Amino acid sequence: MAAEVMPSRKRPALQHPHHNANGQVSSGQPRHHGDEADMDAFSIPKLLQSPTSGHKPDQYDDMENLEYPPSLYSGMELYLPGHLLSAPREKKVSFLDRILAKYRPNGERARKHREYRERIRFNYKPLHEELYSLNPDHVFVPGFLNAVKDGSEEALRKIIMEHSPGVYTFNMLEPTFCAKMLDEVQHFENWALEAKVKVMRPNTMNNYGAVLDDIGMEGMLHELMMGFINPLAGVLFENVGGSTLDAHHGFVVEYSMDRDLDLGFHVDDSEVTLNVCLGKEFDGGELFFRGVRCDKHVNGESRPEEVLEYSHVPGRAILHAGRHRHGAKAITAGQRTNLILWCRSSQFREMKKYQRDFSSWCGECLLRRKERRRKLSNAKRQLAA
Template sequence: MSAIKKIKIEYEEDNPNASSSSNPGRGLMVSSMMHPPKQEDTKEDIKPHIPKHEDTKEDIKPHIPKQEDTKDDIKPHIENLSCESEREQEYKQRVMSNYQPMHRELYEMNPPTFFVPSFLSAIHDNTREGFKRIITEPSPGILTFQMLKPEFCKMLMDEFKNFEKWAGETGTRIMHPTTMYKYGAILDHFGLEKMLGRLMEDFILPMSTVFFPEVGGAMLDSHHGFIVEYGAGADVYLDFHVDDSEVTLNVCLGEQFSGGELFFRGVRCVKHVNVESELDEIFDYSQVPGRAVLHRGRHRHCAVSTTSGHRVNMLLWCKSSVFREMTKDEQNSPSWCGICRREQN
């Protein structure tokens, strides 16, 4: 049996001068404590460990998360965040008014250009049987399938690099996806909001309606889309956490890399977020460019070190304001939580 270290849920207000997110509710971030707390910290809130990743010519040493239990519960710190900040709106408008895209064809949904034929066929059928023909479920609640064409992956990575180059030349500070990342960018900020909205509504919603209805998968109505990068001169690993989403889409875009596996360790409600993993909840996933992973936002996971090369991923946190409103005062044990389900049986 494996134990997972205590997780802290942290909600931070959007701020153009700090890492942030951009749609209503995006300030909510869940960060994990992967390293044992110091003894003097145990009576206070433990601050998240944000690793410093500096550019280096040496090989990156692999970081393997320690999954250790602690005797101290970490209490969630909650702030009232109801809307995108005015400063972030102004930031986004300023960027979109000045940034010149490299690949304008990315900014409008073009399914035949973006997606592999098998994925489009399953979406067109829009049946459980059709989805199961393309999906592999190597562990309960973790769906993997081939999704993006190599040409689309390259275009999106090129667009991201072009945005980084423009930001450097103009002195524009890039707002990073969440407080857990020091690199990457929010895709909505340079004009991809409309395309990502179509991606969620027309392509993710049909699948989440079938496979994740119990967590609001049939009621998705907003998104937070971003790119993250790992390797020398970027983030190297990501600590255990749960996403601020009902359903998460994670697609590796490339490039050449070693390491970077995703460790999944079970789905948990807030009450049980720190409870150790059962053997059947432990799954390690090796990332493949163009291949998607779809999972519940409350599925605990981390990314181990990208030990060589450069890895870029696109993530789409899909949210449901209706589901959150319906369940905000819910006291019953949710059926999707691994521990609650076992207690009910």
């Protein structure tokens, strides 16, 4: 999921970044990849200011589990961007729901989510019960498990590879666990279809996939974070709260030729993100990274050493800071499913409210601090001379 973000160019609403021959991101600012519907404005899709004349909107009366009255979707369809006017109704509904969610009261959202979880809890029968508790010997490859059991920084660093500053990969999941997780997700999707349950998607940017916390894996994922991600994050990401992780958002995302193809340029709503490819066979879909930035500098240019493209390998994990700007190129064949764990630190988030300098982790803040020190040093030498 050298390239530069061009802050002087305005990105049209809802367009993913395009890449030129040099792999440059030329379409503007990264979006905030949040799991809340009321995230900052540029994570919300936009409608046209005027209706499209002559367009005959679809009717939605026969569609089940709509969030709003069918007539509302028909009326709003006239304001859809041109490339969506001929899209399937399901895609139009997904687009419009993401807009309407911005204006839904928080209490109503919480109520619907609670009812959704309760319906799954009382009606969904898992395919692989063993996935809902963490058995390290069945989940992790021996090299990763032994390094975590050792716990020393030396042992942990031996199993990881740093591809560019702040982007680490390591072998993590057993093939049998990956296969069972893929089966479980498909089993849940089939159940939801038969039960006429509208699946709540992981975030505002993915139209496919499911939140694993919602289907009963919350405890297992929390144990995974606390016992197996915290040791690594504490060593690699202490400056962004890696040693104080205490909450998570766990989900899977799916990419294929008939589903989501790519993922736009964005930052995550996390302090540390774990991204593990579960499979299947696929071509394309490379992740691209463009450096860690604070809110003030999120649209700044990237330096050559910050630029990375990475091809997923099933079972292999990527660990990076949530504020590391990234995206995914379009998949060109097959299907790819990834397990994502956004790890959060309430302590770091609280402390960040009172900070003004983020040079310990923002690449642009660090560069500007070094430049200020250089100018000050030159000034002192000139005075001394």
